[in-house]
Amino acid sequence: MSKLFKLRNWVTIEEAAQYLSEKINEVITVTDLYRLAYEGHLQLSVYLVNRAFALKGTLGELFCYEAYLTQQAFEVHDSTVFSIDGVWDLTMQGSEAVEIKNKFLMGDSALKVTTRSKNGVLLHQDGVTCQLYKFYDSTFDNLDLEDKARAIANDPTMTWKHLPSIVIPRIRFDEFGIKYVPCDQLSDVDCMLIVRRRELESLIELLEVTQQDDKPISTNEKNSLLVLIAALCNEANVDWNQRGISTSLTVMTDHIGASLTDDTIRKILKQIPSAIESRSK
Structure with a gap:
């Protein structure tokens, strides 16, 4: 990695995979990072390349509905759409969780997530939680019946995306009266998935601790534990040499x-004498 890497506050998901691979001397793929993010070990963020739009709110209690992810409910505080930019973290309490899960599943298999989120796309920054919105495209509404039929043939989702009973309740306005609807996925806005540098360093620390925990016990550590067992047995008046004591x-x-x-x-008790002897020298 370039020396300039240390000066960067965030990196792309691809750069993050490369950096981690070099740091822990193990091949880490982008798919691995998606899975770590979905499982809660890594915080992913997005850099909004261009201005995006959102509604402010808060995350409430968990809700569980059939065919939907179990997530915290998003409660809107201000129904006026406003603009946002910069770096925002994924809450993983909205459609972004489905999107990330799909990314790691598609990397390892042909499976696709069928469950959905009721929250839309949720982002978080400095104590503020937002639901992403996009301009409402009324082009379809202005088409004649024949053109609408062709549009639906090319994209069947156009049917429900522009169904009045579905669309109208979802429409929100900004201070100028412009119409917006909730984003269904991150790609509805101009953004790129990124990882903050501090998140990478935290993950490296976690992996190093895990690696240390996985190391086999040394002879010295084993003898220490055996001596401790002997001392506890002695204190409890348990003769570990007694026949049948293992039962x-x-x-x-x-x-x-x-x-x-x-x-x-029995196998453990047989090792106690040599452990005590090693400590008594």
């Missing part, structure tokens, strides 16, 4: 809901 210890592990077999316990 009693098996019952004790059952009582705490983390059962160990008689054979496993």
